[in-house]
Amino acid sequence: xxxxxxxxxxxxxxxxxxxxxxxxxxxxxxxxxxxxxxxxxxxxxxxxxxxxxxxxxxxxxxxxxxxxxxxxxxxxxxxxxxxxxxxxxxxxxxxxxxxxxxxxxxxxxxxxx
Amino acid sequence: xxxxxxxxxxxxxxxxxxxxxxxxxxxxxxxxxxxxxxxxxxxxxxxxxxxxxxxxxxxxxxxxxxxxxxxxxxxxxxxxxxxxxxxxxxxxxxxxxxxxxxxxxxxxxxxx
Numbered sequence: 600x601x602x603x604x605x606x607x608x609x610x611x612x613x614x615x616x617x618x619x620x621x622x623x624x625x626x627x628x629x630x631x632x633x634x635x636x637x638x639x640x641x642x643x644x645x646x647x648x649x650x651x652x653x654x655x656x657x658x659x660x661x662x663x664x665x666x667x668x669x670x671x672x673x674x675x676x677x678x679x680x681x682x683x684x685x686x687x688x689x690x691x692x693x694x695x696x697x698x699x700x701x702x703x704x705x706x707x708x709x710x711x712x
Numbered sequence: 713x714x715x716x717x718x719x720x721x722x723x724x725x726x727x728x729x730x731x732x733x734x735x736x737x738x739x740x741x742x743x744x745x746x747x748x749x750x751x752x753x754x755x756x757x758x759x760x761x762x763x764x765x766x767x768x769x770x771x772x773x774x775x776x777x778x779x780x781x782x783x784x785x786x787x788x789x790x791x792x793x794x795x796x797x798x799x800x801x802x803x804x805x806x807x808x809x810x811x812x813x814x815x816x817x818x819x820x821x822x823x824x
Contacts, residue, residue: 635813642716642804642815643755686754692811702747702755 603687603703610709617674619706621687624668629691632663632670637684637705646685647672674708682710714739714809718816725795725823732791733819735805740785745806746778749818755804761788795823 604622611617623632631650635643647654647661649670654661660673674681684707690700715738725731735744746758758778759767767780781789792799800823805816 631811633812640818640820642806642818643813645812645814648812692808701757704754 602701603689605685605687605703605706607704608707608709610711611677612711613678614676617677617681617708619672619674619685619687619708620669621672621689621703622669623687623689626667626689627691629693630667630689631692632661632667633688633690633692633700634659634661634672635686635688637686643686643702677708677710679710679712681708683708713812714741714807714814716805716807716814716816718805718819720819721817722820723822725821727796727823729795730791730793731795731821732789733803733805735788735790735816737786737807739809741807741809742785743808744782744788745808745813746780746788746790747804747806747815749802749804751801758790758803792821795821797823799823 631648633648634646636646637643647656647659649661649663651663662671684705686702686705688700717736719734723731744761747755748758749755757770758773759769759780761767761780761782763782763785777793779791800821802818802820804818806813
């Protein structure tokens with residue numbers, strides 16, 4: 600199972616762009632990278648998923664370099680409601696599903712007014 | 713997407729008793745997952761439940777302590793047996809739908 604390393608915490612002011620980088624040096628060929636967001640007293644919520652290069656949706660962007668040993672979640676113009684824990688997951692979700700994926704410690708993002 | 717209803721949302725239990733947590737999904741899914749999240753910690757997978765077969769438990773978790781039922785493709789239960797204060801955690805049900813995980817809101821369990 601590919602392990603992930605993320606910063607434990609980050610602070611950002613409202614309106615700024617936030618980039619959270621996740622290292623996954625031993626990512627396998629079939630592994631995808633998925634990011635989740637968790638608010639207190641709630642289950643994690645899917646944000647974005649990618650395999651290589653760049654993926655963008657209405658919430659975030661995900662940048663994955665060619666070697667795929669890291670990935671960066673980019674949150675544009677954060678607001679106070681983006682204060683949460685962000686998890687980077689790496690695993691082969693196509694065969695065997697999420698039983699082959701483990702959650703790391705996550706990054707606690709604190710958005711400051 | 714999948715919508716998951718999990719109950720109870722929280723409970724306070726006495727040492728030595730058992731609690732059964734229910735998870736209902738609004739669509740049929742092959743795999744359902746049970747996670748534990750201890751205070752301030754990340755999520756740890758307890759077991760994977762497939763309909764019609766025994767659940768598959770991760771290292772450190774055993775069926776006698778965490779029996780799981782999966783009677784159909786939309787429902788599962790997790791029982792926390794013979795509870796001790798160390799079992800105080802949030803327990804989360806999750807399903808894999810369209811290569812994404814969807815979670816219930818969790819059950820916050822406190823054992824006295």
